[in-house]
Amino acid sequence: MGSFGLLCPPKxxxxxxxxxxxxxxxxxxxxxxxxxxxxxxxxxxxxxxxPFVVGIDRGYYQAExxxxxxxxxxxxxxxxxxxxxxxxxxxxxxxxxxIKFRDQNPNVPIKAVFMVYNRPPFSIVTRKSRGVTIPxxxxxxxxxxxxxxxxxxQWKIFVQANGIDASKVAIENVGIPIREPMLxxxxxxxxxxxxxxxxxxxxxRGVPIDDVVVLLMADYGVDLYGNAIIVNPxxxxxxxxxxxxxxxxxxxxxxSTVKDPSAAVDSVIKRNDIAKKDVELERLxxxxxxxxxxxxxxxDGLGGVEAARFDKAIDQIALTYDFKAKPKSADIFDSSSLPxxxxxMLD
Numbered sequence: 001m002g003s004f005g006l007l008c009p010p011k012x013x014x015x016x017x018x019x020x021x022x023x024x025x026x027x028x029x030x031x032x033x034x035x036x037x038x039x040x041x042x043x044x045x046x047x048x049x050x051p052f053v054v055g056i057d058r059g060y061y062q063a064e065x066x067x068x069x070x071x072x073x074x075x076x077x078x079x080x081x082x083x084x085x086x087x088x089x090x091x092x093x094x095x096x097x098x099i100k101f102r103d104q105n106p107n108v109p110i111k112a113v114f115m116v117y118n119r120p121p122f123s124i125v126t127r128k129s130r131g132v133t134i135p136x137x138x139x140x141x142x143x144x145x146x147x148x149x150x151x152x153x154q155w156k157i158f159v160q161a162n163g164i165d166a167s168k169v170a171i172e173n174v175g176i177p178i179r180e181p182m183l184x185x186x187x188x189x190x191x192x193x194x195x196x197x198x199x200x201x202x203x204x205r206g207v208p209i210d211d212v213v214v215l216l217m218a219d220y221g222v223d224l225y226g227n228a229i230i231v232n233p234x235x236x237x238x239x240x241x242x243x244x245x246x247x248x249x250x251x252x253x254x255x256s257t258v259k260d261p262s263a264a265v266d267s268v269i270k271r272n273d274i275a276k277k278d279v280e281l282e283r284l285x286x287x288x289x290x291x292x293x294x295x296x297x298x299x300d301g302l303g304g305v306e307a308a309r310f311d312k313a314i315d316q317i318a319l320t321y322d323f324k325a326k327p328k329s330a331d332i333f334d335s336s337s338l339p340x341x342x343x344x345m346l347d
Contacts, residue, residue: 047284117226161221
């Protein structure tokens with residue numbers, strides 16, 4: 001008779017009561033079947049995090065049998081340590097920092113499974129009024145660089161690619177929350193940061209747009225990938241279907257965000273009491289334009305990497321970092337959980 005028959009033996013409950021009871025049991029079974037996934041962002045709930053949280057609000061993860069919780073973090077390095085420790089199942093972190101982490105921790109085979117920022121938002125943000133418009137102008141200036149900042153992690157590559165005499169640049173370790181205020185107040189000449197964060201933060205603080213200079217490192221010789229979705233190896237082994245389901249749901253969320261950024265950013269605003277919609281929408285649109293919807297992503301599909309380009313990126317990291325054992329792209333990026341290429345193409 002099944003669970004319906006067990007709940008509703010003849011002459012004991014009315015038919016309506018039987019239906020209600022069966023629905024309760026079915027709902028309980030569905031909830032019990034959902035796999036919990038603890039996910040770490042790289043930063044606060046801001047515009048670029050919309051593709052992750054949209055999936056919760058629109059039920060995309062739930063439809064894949066997942067109960068996803070998403071937490072903020074204090075920089076693109078933190079998700080890596082969180083996921084590596086097993087405190088979080090999956091996360092969103094800088095793949096270049098992951099490459100170095102793997103080299104330093106060879107017994108922790110954490111991998112990336114979906115490339116979100118095909119082109120990284122690493123940048124030097126400065127002001128014309130501080131006398132900086134090109135990389136070489138940084139010589140003789142004071143650069144505010146948070147130690148945990150993903151952009152600052154690429155500083156040595158940027159210096160080498162642009163012939164900057166690093167000894168002539170004064171580096172000041174500043175907190176992430178105060179770097180833009182210090183630049184706006186003239187206490188610094190430039191800062192490292194993600195382009196869409198620092199630019200919009202300065203604009204929001206009243207710095208004239210025509211005074212803000214964004215030196216996107218990708219435009220100045222830094223040929224790296226950016227942030228990717230990463231997964232804990234134990235979780236990936238024990239829950240391979242959950243990883244695939246998460247990526248399917250995220251892809252759907254990302255495409256929904258691309259289709260209607262204004263609606264998607266509402267999912268961010270509801271999670272950040274001090275966020276302003278126009279500010280976060282601009283941040284999101286910058287990330288989509290400059291980092292996600294790149295020519296490579298449009299040609300090859302969202303989420304993947306080009307092995308030859310990835311190996312060249314590792315070679316570039318090796319110019320300023322001494323590997324114990326230099327990896328190949330397959331050691332860091334696992335494409336086996338990605339949705340089919342046809343599904344990852346942009347409409």
